[in-house]
Amino acid sequence: MGDYAALELDTRLRRLYPTRLPIMTRCPAGEVIVRVAYAGICHTDLAILQGDFQIDCDRLVLGHEISGIVSGVGKEVNWLRIGDKVAVNPNRLPNKYSAGTDEIPDIMIKASVTSIVEPLTDIFNSSFVSGIFPKNLKMAKVTPQYKKGDKHEAENYRPVSVLSGFGVLCESLSCVAHAWEHVTPLPHSARVAVLGTDLVGCLTASLLHVQGYRHVTLCENAEAARQRAHSLGLGYDMIDHNELCNKTFDLAIDCTGDAMIQQEAAHALGFGGHLLIFRSNSVKDRLCLSPFNIFTNEIKVTGSLINPYAFGKALTWASVLGHRYLDFNKLGVVSYPLKEYQEALETAKSDDAAKVVFEFDVSDVPTP
Template identity: 30%
Template sequence: MDALQFDLKSKQLSLIQLPVPSKLAENDVLIKVAYAGICGTDLHIAEGAFPCGEKVVLGHEFSGVVEAVGSKVNHVKPGDKVSVDPNSGCGTCNYCTDSNYHYCEVGGLNNTIGIYRNGGWANYCVVPNNQVFKLPEKISLEQAALTEPLSCISHGWDKIQPIPIGKDILIMGAGIIGNLWACVLHLQGHRKVIVSEPQEARRKLVANLNTGYEIMKPTDLQARKAANPKWGVDLIIDCSGFGPAIEQALDLLNPGGQLCIFGVASPETKISVSPYLLFKKELTINAINVNPFSFNKSLGFIDAMGDRYLAYEKLGIKVFGLNQYEAALAALKTGTIAKAIFKID
């Protein structure tokens, strides 16, 4: 089978041939992959800036069809359409038993499918059965490829509540995560939202969502603040992972405001924070790490959002074959698309 494998030592991503897995443990599920997304984390991995396994098939956002199951798997069967939660925990430590398996020392980001275990950038992938979710009838495999990023947003949504309707909100970054956040906010009734994005192509992409949100450049935000020093917003959701943008965000918050750090920054990124500013404005900073027990909530979001929000052309998603991975990565880096997804035959 075809597989895109990353070699940590050489920092090279290569399309290779691997045998189709033929032996399953009793709790394993073999999935024929249909769609697999490229995440910003994958870009960091490909640059050698994010930890991963030594030689691993990447791809932690994917959907597919069950090909075979182990002897003790009974909640899915061959032919079922599914999506995969790439994260898990040991199940016994204090973090796991407190429903925070993403903090687990042997789970969470330390054992993610597609980062430390072979993932979905291949024709087939073996997954533990408790990380496989059968799709509701209305959800397509295309939509289900977005379950993982939306499950992270669902976790973030829970952490930043309550957000009363009418609050002023700023989304920083109009890649796929910023666009999905815009969709979730619009679905929930929020209308006083600004989306800030430096790249013109991505500003045009987020405009395709027809939310009526104000879309501007970061320099426009600075100009508005300079013209009216009292101007600000109540909630900022940073989807850029860009240190200077996060620093700027704190100055744009109203008293009592909240900053949600959602974008995954490089481990080398540092920011400078004024404790006095935090004290004076009584600000809250929430950082979001993956998706503990939020996969079913994500499927609920997808069911409610449908093609009104999740059609690929509206979100700025372009589909590639596995053999087009170089073009896919290049398009993401230049910002001409919001997201690349592999359609795997």
């Protein structure tokens, strides 16, 4: 049967250990096997390693930002073929919804089906799966098929084909797509501030640019991050965070999680302005906002949590953005082989890269 290299986390010691896990070759009727090509390291993974999250098992293989190639297809799956390039959606439909019923909103059906696959978390003995993914084969559960003749029959929705490299960014891009849902419709004359130019900030700026928004200001203090954003060639103004007080915006999208920056951005909003908070660095952080200013200027403050039902949109956006915007070098995405995981983790903790991913050889997977 064979085995493959993986990283396993000892949740008590908070240490990663190289290990070997068996390759799963049997493919149940309604499932697929995905050969992992790229797996991203997320901030959540680093938080788990630091002990910021409680894990209910002793050993855990991490992984949720995943793209790869289908290497096995169950007999009931008729909209995927061996060799298809896919991105993995780490979220599932709520248990209260059942396939083939009218209770499922259209957006859920379209997002879940076009997201192609979901991780089968049971093999990890954990309901929480995050960041660093094993090297070779991984079983993934396809979203439920719908009843024959139902208007939402799964075979009527063809998956969006994306390159594996693009696909590993789709989890982050789906979070951006969900945030975008909170601010639309947005007139093209809107003055927009993107606070922070890490990967999410650059993806947000790219999404604005490809849609024709030109009155955009990028706010970043770190020189390396400023250079990465500049290399995208968007033509947007770049300022330091302490210059926010000299500007007025209709929309401020915070990708820093810094409460002080969020507060300054709120003060820089004009009448009818909107502050979208994409991240929070600490549960202890507090904002000091003027109720009078919120009231008289009709200010809106909105939070955007992860990516519920937005993965299908992310796949579409990945195809639209393409090489022009999703260039690894321009975005500051650095890849490592799995054996260099210690260096990869140190880079992920630093400002040397916007994103760190593991890259695996999938050259032996047949193409359709």
